[in-house]
Amino acid sequence: MPLEELAKGLVAGIFRIVGEVLVEGVFERLFRGAGYAICRRFKPKVDPDGWVVLLVGVGFWLGLGWLAVSTYLRYAGG
Numbered sequence: 474m475p476l477e478e479l480a481k482g483l484v485a486g487i488f489r490i491v492g493e494v495l496v497e498g499v500f501e502r503l504f505r506g507a508g509y510a511i512c513r514r515f516k517p518k519v520d521p522d523g524w525v526v527l528l529v530g531v532g533f534w535l536g537l538g539w540l541a542v543s544t545y546l547r548y549a550g551g
Contacts, residue, residue: 504531508529508530
């Protein structure tokens with residue numbers, strides 16, 4: 474039994490690390506990256522880790538998602 478519990482713990486730890494890397498990578502690249510690129514157009518000195526960058530990035534992706542869904546519904550006969 475201890476070997477089985479050890480294997481479960483090892484697999485759970487590996488999945489936790491992989492999941493954290495994926496989520497953190499997606500979060501950093503998509504939200505903060507888009508927000509930084511947009512904010513940089515309006516203000517040359519912007520904090521890439523600031524809340525404004527995150528807020529603009531999330532807003533950008535929400536707007537893009539809304540545009541995609543509304544376009545689909547309009548032209549797909551929905």
